[in-house]
Amino acid sequence: MKKIDGWVTSPKGFEAAGVKAGIKVSGNHDIALIYSTVPAATGAVFTQNKMCAAPVLVSREVAANPYVQAIAINSGCANACTGEQGLEDARKMQAIAAELLDLEPNSVYVCSTGVIGQFLPMDKIEAGFVAAEEVLSEEGGEDCAKAIQTTDTFIKHVGYETIIDDKTVTVAGIAKGAGMIHPNMATMLTFLTTDAAIAPDVLKAMTKKIADKSFNMVVVDGDTSTNDTMIILANGLAENEIIISEEHPDYQAVYDLMLACAQELAKLIAHDGEGATKFLEVNVVGAATWEDAKTAAMAIAKSPLVKTAFFGQDPNWGRIVCAAGYSGAEMDSSKVNLEIGNIRLVESGMNCNVALEKLAPVMSEHDISLTIDLGVGKEEATVWTCDFSYEYVKINGEYHT
């Protein structure tokens, strides 16, 4: 597997575009198109928020198709909490993009991200997609990635390729993240493209597995958005032998490529958590079940007390152990071990009295890893998160409704 400078246009047969349509107050890119020149197998996962946005309702129908061909996206307005009109607008946005691309509406996903509770400015949406279609090309990957951002501070894009059946198979992806990140299905918006040949039903099952091991293991603030969406398009143009089951000899290679892209995007989202000054990897080992390991890791990763301690570079291990304790995960308080970096702070549930000076170099790093052993089993899980800073409060106290 080889890492590449990947964009959604890196796999064969994908074109993309990103344009400025005036939806964002900032005037930045806000309309994006991703297009496969041939029908692509698809899998997708969506937010489980009961107040899910109109485009999610529409895209859920699209995801039921075996093959689709495009994704139409806007940022700056989430089209959430917009009732019947919001649903009509989402369908209209889908129809506009479909007509421009000469596709059936039902083979075009629609995604929106931005402010909740406002109607889509349909004039700008229409003009934006007209402009986007005009510049749609294999060179449009970067503009497309720009156009899906909101409070992101950097563009999140990845790509990997490998050889399968003597063919080069490529997977690439982009994501937007930053706030309202919580793993109750997928992340904010993530799009993976690949030229791998894979049967639609195999891809749909794989999509869920990939999400569970990547975007569902990231938490910034514990808030599950109304619009979270992860979509995979696989158009088969790499011409590997089509993967028609999990038992196919090339299944694992394609899964590994997808997972590598998804996990890297997931970590980038944590890196770019709103106001983040630290990237934290929370490893839970010695758990009775994988669910328990994830539950404990999530409790630690979501704890404002833990997150502010890391912001303050304070190795306040009591808060970490405490969060595991209230998570509900089974644990043996007399067997708990905790390490930050490679320094053991708690052994058998008790303070190791490590000198603060010894920990200072670890705590001053940007990327910090901690591992807690619950002392009751052999299962483990890893969650990625960031710290909680003054800047998080500033960004979210001043973001305009």
Next chain:
Amino acid sequence: MKKIDGWVTSPKGFEAAGVKAGIKVSGNHDIALIYSTVPAATGAVFTQNKMCAAPVLVSREVAANPYVQAIAINSGCANACTGEQGLEDARKMQAIAAELLDLEPNSVYVCSTGVIGQFLPMDKIEAGFVAAEEVLSEEGGEDCAKAIQTTDTFIKHVGYETIIDDKTVTVAGIAKGAGMIHPNMATMLTFLTTDAAIAPDVLKAMTKKIADKSFNMVVVDGDTSTNDTMIILANGLAENEIIISEEHPDYQAVYDLMLACAQELAKLIAHDGEGATKFLEVNVVGAATWEDAKTAAMAIAKSPLVKTAFFGQDPNWGRIVCAAGYSGAEMDSSKVNLEIGNIRLVESGMNCNVALEKLAPVMSEHDISLTIDLGVGKEEATVWTCDFSYEYVKINGEYHT
């Protein structure tokens, strides 16, 4: 029911003390005693954190008694994550206080709050209780309240009295709060005293009910402490006819007194949330069940996005509706209504487009109430919380381990 300037010494037959024993680095009061001159019926609830502190283990045994007589408390050191030695220290602290008061150890609760992972400085603990016992009196209520604080910015104390059977019955209480406040049983430390005559088994059941309607409805940061404890002592010296069942005609009057005290203390804890600039009352109505109403209210109250929005005085109702949506509570997105203050912002799931200027006066208040109608039933619940400010990050980023 009449509100009084209450301390734990306000009910008949209670004495208290608070002294400076040098456990806190600040040099402030850190050893407290609460003493009933006669055996008092008791009820208590404790943290459900699996990493619960040593004093919680000891006090759980004490709570099994029908009658007890004292509570021995220290602040500055939580005696949590301290293993076997911590347990020995907690038992020793209990024995020290018991001997000074000429009681059986098993009739003395022990409570600790402060930094996790450090052993109790037993020399200071012993000298502190010797000093506290010397000044134990009916005038010691205020010093006692001071001695249970950690990052609190004001002393939390309440009292109510009423006439039952021609006798004045008084309930009073103190609490410490501020951080690691989350309702997985009781709050940090709360002690209620009363001279009401009530049978131990009736009081024990009442204690759980009171906690569920007061401290379990407060959230500051979502972290459940290792030390949360709520204890009620009822010594019967008011000489009302003893309440031996829930059917007793005076049961409700005593329950109301207790609940009034507990709810007021609970609200004071939210008022004094670490770094709080706002007190928020989150009302959920129209829920299918009380549990759903509480679940949705808690999700809103815990959401960092909601809390930072209130800090920024930004009526970002999308985040409120979104939090209810991911809470798991049953709701009908097309019937959701939301009001902040008395201004309706969302009707039938849609934006009412209220001008920001109209909301500015409400958002600038210190105390803000919001009400969300889930549109599916008749149950309701109220949760109290505070906003999330720069100061929260400062306090918790710089609190020393």
